[in-house]
Amino acid sequence: MLLPIRTEAPLRSTPYTNRALILLNLAVFIAQLSTNWVDDHCKLDPVDPRLWQFFTYQFLHGGFWHIAGNMLFLYIFGNNVNDRLGDLAYLAFYLAGGVFAGLTYLLFRPDMPVIGASGSVSAVTGAFLVLFPLTKVKILFFFIIIGVYEISSMWLIIAFFVMDLGRQFAPSSFGGGDNVANSAHIGGTLFGVAMCMLLLWFRLLPRDLYDVVALLDRWNRRRQFRDSTRNGYDPFGYMPRQVRERPDPRLDQIQDLRAGINEAIAHNRIDDAARQYLQLLAIDADQVLSRQNQLDLANYLYSHGKHGDAAKAYELYLKQYSRGESVEQVQLMLGLIYARYLNRPDRARELLTQAAGRLHNERELTIAREELARLPAASV
Template sequence: MFPIRDHNPSRRPALVTYALIALNVAVFLAMLPSYGDDRALLGLYSNWAMVPARISLGNGYYTLFTSMFMHGGILHIAGNMLFLWIFGDNLEDEMGHLRYLIFYLLCGVAAGMAQYLAAPDARIPMVGASGAIAGVLGGYMLMFPKARVDVFFFFIVFFKVVPLPAWLMLGFWFGLQLLGELGSSGDGGVAYLAHIGGFIAGALATYPLWLRRGGRVFWDRTNGAPPHAAARYRIQTTSVPIVRRRK
């Protein structure tokens, strides 16, 4: 299952969100030739990915920032950018462009630190925007717990799009990260602790904004939905004629 869109339109162009997506894609394209060359890829990771053991030695602190713009493959960046595109614009709308950019970067650093503190001697490089985007998810769930999110379910030959409240979809996602961390062997793969740390950091960083909006009063005014009209999507009917099987 994965989200494909929400029913929460932003009121202003999400310039920072679009710029972050563009920057991530540009870095990925710049790295693309290295994916077929292990030596070149190792050099990139050694210089720009976040390696906990390197930070423990007192250098490479800048990689807490640079690593959040690197990705390990097409599915990695595609999934991350989908989540950022769906959920980032609304937080940017509420926070403003500059505050949202600072929020995003700080969530990414918090996510990296969560992974670092769990294993400061690890030599496995960490890359990806997942931690920063997890912060966006945490902030979104606090601000718009009942915003509707269209989720695509696929199981073998069965598929369906189901609208779910944000708290259910994002809460389920967060639960998967907890389960993933409990079952993780710690020898590489998904940085679940970075996701967990980023999500919590995002919710905490958004909490003052939520209070300024009125806290529970903000929720009560719209029953936890966005404080503006929800987007409506029309399903276009196909022009392809239906051919029935003859008996």
């Protein structure tokens, strides 16, 4: 028996939606204990399925261990997926995963009602597999001996998926039972994997150096290089002087530093990431990281009093992600830095004016207006 305890992937924001889903599941379970009406009207009935049942069945459970297992997996894997997708997108993804899992279940078991969040949770674990394949998961292992081990999330989630396949299609060999909706698990996992692959492929979700799409891309490039050399291409062969291009010696340094920054952030070593990012800017002053990483490092530099470096990082964020999230907050922060620390009132006025026209938070809007009032009159 394997039970996940925690993952090493740090959270960058509070996963409010995932916590709310866990609380809602617990509340519905308590309601189930009080009355049979909830089960009778909210389970997904294959004989006479109603539209709302594809959503309500996701919050019903058949007992304490049923809900305990589902909520454990949802807590361990859902927090990071919520963090990566955002609250509203994660809620839509969770519910859609449950609907798809329910439809998959109906294809294989048209004779027995189904309840449980496991289809939705399987969609979440499928998403985790795509977004965080190399993340280590600490597991509690029960089999003759009891121990705590670490395993890559990719192999752990694949192992559970293979067990679901075996229990669905070879129950005598894998110990499948009639009371487990293995087909819903399979459908949920496939939905989570496919949806996140599409989001990454079409760049609707920010890419990362260590997601599955990036890993496949690097594997494919290595494969193409091996095929080329096998077919006679010599990467070190002679080229005529007039067509030989001298490689930029900075490229390897830049790639190594960017990889090191992403790895440091993934392991919550923000100080090390900030140090490497300043080295990166010294090589190429226009280097920009992914949206969240760029913002995290700019905030870190500001909080540690490195106002000039923080301003540079914020400026690069605005240049690269002018239509992204938090632009008005970045404009406000950058305007305050220029006004209070770097003595650039004209740029501060420009940024604070832009921020004041976009901010909705009353406290932030007040800060912007008060700082604008304190700035000296614009030079003519």
